[in-house]
Amino acid sequence: MELIFVKRSISYLVLAAMLLMGMASATYSAVSSVNSLDSENDYATETYWGSAPTSTNYAYVVADTGYRYLVGINATSVGTSPKLNIIAGTNPPAFRASLGNYALSLTANRTLWFGPLENARFLNSSGYYQFTTTNVTTAKMVILKVKR
Secondary structure, eight states: OHHHHHHHHHHHHHHHHHHTTOOOOOSSEEOEEEOOOOSTTOOEEEEEESSOOOTTOOEEEEOOTTEEEEEEEEEEEEEEEEEEEEOOOOTTTOTTGGGOOEEEEOOTTOEEEEOOOOHHHHOOTTSEEEEEEEEEEEEEEEEEEEEO
16 A cells, blocks of 8 residues: 555656746745646645744645645745744644644755655644745645554
């Protein structure tokens, strides 16, 4: 089962890399869907940050437990020690939320991947995964939603 997931994920990662090219702005907004894949995992999501979310502005995606979520981010304008922060969820449902937020260190103009996101750590009580950035001015993030 995991081998099938890996094989299918490779094609989605290639698609996601192609999606990480443009920019627009967002403050606290849902990540919107792009239905451009044509298999049973026909779903990818992306958001553009012309002004990346700060500690008080969040980007979020609604989680569906039938899927796994992978996060890709390309920060194009950064300050000192830039990070993507994946916000710890609430207990319940995230019984491992006490581990805290996850801060993924970023490098300008490089795409980094994280995932799959763990419900037990990152899912909040509203059923969302939430993201902010530290010292990032512009970035583009893509979230791959892959059927379990």
